[in-house]
Amino acid sequence: MSVRMETIAASPLAASKPVRQGSRVWGKWGLRVIALTYLTVMLLLPLAAVVTDGLSGGLGGLWSDISRPAAWAALVLTLWTAAVMTVINTVMGVLTAYVLVRYKFRGRSLVNALIDIPFAIPTLVTGLMLVLLYGPQTAVGSFLKNNFGWQIIFAPPGIILALLFVSFPFVVRTLQPVLMEIDIDQEDAARTLGASGWMTFRRVLLPAIAPAVITGALLSFARALGEFGSIIIVAGNFPLRSQTAAVYVLTQIESDSQRSASAMSVVLLAIAFCLVFVVDVIQRRQEQNHV
Amino acid sequence: MYSAKGFLPKLLIGIVLAYLGVLIFLPIAAIVQGAFSKGIDALLEAFSDPTLWQAFVLSIELAIAAVIVNAIFGTIVAWVLVRQNFFGKGFFNALIDLPFVVSPVITGYMIILLFGRQGWLAPFVNAANVKIAFDVPGMLLVTVFVSLPFVVREVMPVLREIGTEPEQAAHTLGASGWRTFWRVTLPGIRWGLLYGISLTLARALGEFGGVLVAGGAVSGKTETATLFIYRAIEERQNIAAYGVALILAVISFVVLIGMEVLRKRTDLEVGS
Numbered sequence: 001m002s003v004r005m006e007t008i009a010a011s012p013l014a015a016s017k018p019v020r021q022g023s024r025v026w027g028k029w030g031l032r033v034i035a036l037t038y039l040t041v042m043l044l045l046p047l048a049a050v051v052t053d054g055l056s057g058g059l060g061g062l063w064s065d066i067s068r069p070a071a072w073a074a075l076v077l078t079l080w081t082a083a084v085m086t087v088i089n090t091v092m093g094v095l096t097a098y099v100l101v102r103y104k105f106r107g108r109s110l111v112n113a114l115i116d117i118p119f120a121i122p123t124l125v126t127g128l129m130l131v132l133l134y135g136p137q138t139a140v141g142s143f144l145k146n147n148f149g150w151q152i153i154f155a156p157p158g159i160i161l162a163l164l165f166v167s168f169p170f171v172v173r174t175l176q177p178v179l180m181e182i183d184i185d186q187e188d189a190a191r192t193l194g195a196s197g198w199m200t201f202r203r204v205l206l207p208a209i210a211p212a213v214i215t216g217a218l219l220s221f222a223r224a225l226g227e228f229g230s231i232i233i234v235a236g237n238f239p240l241r242s243q244t245a246a247v248y249v250l251t252q253i254e255s256d257s258q259r260s261a262s263a264m265s266v267v268l269l270a271i272a273f274c275l276v277f278v279v280d281v282i283q284r285r286q287e288q289n290h291v
Numbered sequence: 292m293y294s295a296k297g298f299l300p301k302l303l304i305g306i307v308l309a310y311l312g313v314l315i316f317l318p319i320a321a322i323v324q325g326a327f328s329k330g331i332d333a334l335l336e337a338f339s340d341p342t343l344w345q346a347f348v349l350s351i352e353l354a355i356a357a358v359i360v361n362a363i364f365g366t367i368v369a370w371v372l373v374r375q376n377f378f379g380k381g382f383f384n385a386l387i388d389l390p391f392v393v394s395p396v397i398t399g400y401m402i403i404l405l406f407g408r409q410g411w412l413a414p415f416v417n418a419a420n421v422k423i424a425f426d427v428p429g430m431l432l433v434t435v436f437v438s439l440p441f442v443v444r445e446v447m448p449v450l451r452e453i454g455t456e457p458e459q460a461a462h463t464l465g466a467s468g469w470r471t472f473w474r475v476t477l478p479g480i481r482w483g484l485l486y487g488i489s490l491t492l493a494r495a496l497g498e499f500g501g502v503l504v505a506g507g508a509v510s511g512k513t514e515t516a517t518l519f520i521y522r523a524i525e526e527r528q529n530i531a532a533y534g535v536a537l538i539l540a541v542i543s544f545v546v547l548i549g550m551e552v553l554r555k556r557t558d559l560e561v562g563s
Contacts, residue, residue, distance in 0.1 A: 043389060
């Protein structure tokens with residue numbers, strides 16, 4: 001009986017209106033074809049063009065393009081600045097999400113709204129802001145330079161600052177919903193049992209939020225590897241010194257060195273693919289745990 | 292939620308506020324100060340440059356076109372990924388996020404590789420006698436690519452939350468697929484869709500690296516507002532650069548406030 005009910009629910013009026021059922025199947029397949037064609041043409045085809053071009057000289061050719069000093073320096077600079085940003089961003093992101101979810105204070109909803117600003121502001125504008133604030137001619141910039149010998153703009157610290165700005169929302173926004181789900185009682189219980197604040201965080205909170213923290217951190221790292229608009233303004237374009245991988249790709253395109261541009265693109269894409277894949281695996285595992 | 296009493300909560304809140312202040316507030320204050328540093332007359336004079344307005348118009352045209360394309364196809368993609376099961380679904384689902392992590396420069400480069408002189412699709416493009424690479428159509432493709440995930444990612448959870456029952460009920464009552472979409476599906480996802488559209492709009496207006504590579508940044512022709520800023524910096528027209536940057540920042544701020552309102556609506560509806 002229940003089986004019959006389900007069949008009826010799944011294909012209502014199937015027997016009485018065969019024409020409509022036919023148009024429904026057509027619609028189902030039509031939409032699927034449209035969706036997959038769109039994704040294939042818009043995403044897969046362009047990616048395939050770069051990957052094919054980058055691998056046209058084989059892996060050996062790719063390696064000889066990437067191991068050239070300017071390319072290698074750009075890749076190393078990109079990776080280490082992104083790594084430093086990720087560490088700072090993760091710590092501050094966890095702290096910000098925790099404070100926003102757990103504490104009541106004045107201006108909380110305003111701060112919460114402002115978290116998304118870096119997503120909304122064009123990254124080129126971000127770069128310009130940082131140059132205006134920390135550039136060599138500005139009050140803050142000359143103060144830091146004269147008193148501490150720190151150069152921010154056209155140097156790695158500027159790159160890290162720009163990356164921190166553009167990727168700030170990633171960790172906060174992945175973590176907030178997870179923190180909201182976790183019952184505050186668990187933390188209270190740990191504290192009542194005599195655990196210190198740090199111990200409560202490490203033993204109770206951290207295990208629960210770890211997947212979300214890792215997801216946010218990986219996404220911000222992946223996002224940082226490709227960042228361009230803010231970097232070209234903040235770091236300028238000095239090969240071997242402040243040229244990042246994305247800026248390197250631009251200079252290679254502009255000087256018609258298609259091979260080196262494609263080689264660096266393939267390396268960046270490969271790293272991004274791996275990171276997105278790991279994030280996808282973590283998220284699927286999370287969803288399974290929830291069900 | 293705890294009230295912020297005691298030393299530790301106050302310290303933590305203080306650290307967060309100080310960090311946000313230095314990271315986000317100070318730079319914004321710097322651009323406002325920069326734009327008005329030579330007085331309002333200098334700013335207005337910088338705005339009288341006709342290429343600036345051409346750049347703004349192109350930016351807005353590209354953003355609106357990208358919004359239309361991604362709203363329509365993004366909704367279809369979201370619906371297919373949530374409501375249907377097929378081989379390779381996981382692959383396509385993971386693919387959606389790639390534009391978030393692919394460098395815009397590489398996105399622009401892809402367009403050149405596909406449609407440039409020796410590109411894969413160059414024969415077709417030449418046969419149809421249209422210009423895509425180094426022109427506005429190529430810039431549009433870049434803009435659509437970089438903003439593709441937003442509508443899909445915002446609509447998918449809403450569709451999942453609504454479930455299939457309303458759509459099936461409409462169908463049982465004899466509504467056509469088209470009618471079901473307009474009367475049942477669309478009203479259900481409208482806030483999520485609008486939220487996705489605002490993100491698409493903000494991202495499209497701010498695109499820089501991709502349109503630089505794909506369009507070539509020819510002033511008055513393929514120059515968007517962000518590309519205008521870049522040229523203004525290189526030509527040392529600082530006030531013009533800061534002014535346009537400030538306008539873009541203000542637009543993002545308005546979009547952001549709109550997003551916040553929309554998010555509260557979506558939360559309310561999904562929550563109930």
